[in-house]
Amino acid sequence: MVMVLSPLFLVFMLDLGLTPQTLAQDDRYREFLRKHYDPSSKGHDDRYCNTMMARKHMTKPCKDTNTFVHGNSDNIRAICDDRNGEPYGDGLRRSRSAFQITTCRHIGGSPKSPCRYRAFSANRIIVIRCEDGFPVHLEKTFIPPKP
Template sequence: MAQRGHHLILLLVWLATWLTLARGETRYEKFLRQHVDYPKSSAPDSRTYCNQMMQRRGMTSAVCKFTNTFVHASATTITTVCGSGGTPASGDLRDSKASFALTTCRLQGGSQTPPCNYNADTSTQRIRIACVGGVPVHYDKSI
């Protein structure tokens, strides 16, 4: 019975991955899903926030994403970094002129196999993002 349950879990993970790919998420849409939470979702504490958000946003299905930062600003505000609200760093990377409220979730423990358990750090910092076609497509780091 345990083996049957394992196969069912693998099937569900495969199905979730296939559905994500089938819906044709763009790099910009993926950036929004993984990094933008505005207004900030409520949770009793920052650890609970990270555990809930990482799961809700699909970053704990097959493997636990090691680290992820949520920016608590509107997509429009973050997108300004790709233009007048940012300065070139290198390649397609740009540094924000303004600081943003951030929550960084880091996987606790050594295994990236679900269930996933995260620690959280909150801060207000500038960000470095990659922009393509005038929109953010990758969160690089806080600076």
């Protein structure tokens, strides 16, 4: 008996094979956004860091340092292609434009809550790792060269 597979069944089977990779990539991108993205461009002082680190669940234990990138998430994602990025080192991408960033550094002896942070704000070039066109890791930031 010969069984004919319908095109719909084939599409379903192909989709099952691609779904886990897509979901994993989507999870890594969401985690990047959770840890490093904040669209707000105001109020980046110590209080901001204390609030954001707690809100982003990075205070149990106190994370030593974390950097938030401000602005438009599409501009950050564009670093993964040639719209706003260029190759940098081993599989990394460097932004062509500077981003407003806030780096929060833990200023206390204990890694236990309550955590206290000091804020450092600046405009910086950012270096990220991308997977399938999405940012998944913030590697470093540095001061842009003067024109």
